[in-house]
Amino acid sequence: MKFGVVVFPGSNCDADVKYVLEEVMKQPTDYIWHQETSVEGYDCIILPGGFSYGDYLRTGAIARFSPIMKAVEEFADRGGLVLGICNGFQILLEAGLLPGAMKINDDLQFHCHYTYLRVENNRTPFTNLLQEKQVIRIPIAHGEGNFYADEETLRELEENGQVVFRYCTPEGEITPEANPNGSVNNIAGICNKDRNILGMMPHPERCAEEILGGTDGSLIFASILEWWERGGKLGR
Numbered sequence: 001m002k003f004g005v006v007v008f009p010g011s012n013c014d015a016d017v018k019y020v021l022e023e024v025m026k027q028p029t030d031y032i033w034h035q036e037t038s039v040e041g042y043d044c045i046i047l048p049g050g051f052s053y054g055d056y057l058r059t060g061a062i063a064r065f066s067p068i069m070k071a072v073e074e075f076a077d078r079g080g081l082v083l084g085i086c087n088g089f090q091i092l093l094e095a096g097l098l099p100g101a102m103k104i105n106d107d108l109q110f111h112c113h114y115t116y117l118r119v120e121n122n123r124t125p126f127t128n129l130l131q132e133k134q135v136i137r138i139p140i141a142h143g144e145g146n147f148y149a150d151e152e153t154l155r156e157l158e159e160n161g162q163v164v165f166r167y168c169t170p171e172g173e174i175t176p177e178a179n180p181n182g183s184v185n186n187i188a189g190i191c192n193k194d195r196n197i198l199g200m201m202p203h204p205e206r207c208a209e210e211i212l213g214g215t216d217g218s219l220i221f222a223s224i225l226e227w228w229e230r231g232g233k234l235g236r
């Protein structure tokens with residue numbers, strides 16, 4: 001399976017993602033500079049974390065106009081897998097590839113620490129090796145992760161099973177205390193209706209090896225490979 005990691009000016013998790021895909025998951029992986037106009041030859045595109053364009057205006061608001069984003073959108077329209085991590089999630093929202101918007105964390109602080117996530121939907125290419133309601137531990141690092149959607153959009157997200165991860169306690173309870181940024185309904189990650197696009201604020205690439213203190217992140221990448229090996233089908 002061939003991965004492409006898009007590099008925007010200000011991306012800073014691109015090398016981490018490439019390292020995990022190549023060294024831990026053993027998959028061929030290229031960087032794709034944001035001024036490229038094609039993603040041909042790739043099976044999964046990752047928009048990594050960072051501070052594209054210095055987070056000016058709003059996070060992701062400028063990067064969404066990078067030439068590569070048109071190719072990413074067409075790739076996603078054809079059913080291609082797209083994973084946006086943190087700033088990548090923010091870019092997907094700004095690009096309209098996922099619904100909703102990101103606000104500054106409600107305490108105005110940058111949060112950089114582990115969080116617990118409850119898996120709300122394991123019937124996606126990104127979560128098929130996880131159990132429904134399984135609690136995983138993945139770190140966040142952001143100042144603008146306060147996901148917001150209007151009532152109608154939120155209802156649709158919930159009804160369609162598009163909420164993939166929620167911040168929770170270590171026991172899997174959804175509480176305000178477990179929510180690091182004020183995100184509506186404790187949402188940490190969502191997918192599109194077709195489930196081939198996932199945006200998540202936590203960083204799976206930062207916990208894919210024991211030496212880094214956790215391996216839960218590797219389950220996301222392993223799920224993608226599993227899905228691919230099944231010929232792009234879900235279910236066990």
Ligand SMILES: NC(=O)CC[C@H](N)C(=O)O
Nearest residue numbers: 049050086087142143144
């Ligand atoms: N780790 C990231 O992707 C970073 C941050 C992001 N741009 C923010 O909200 O602060």
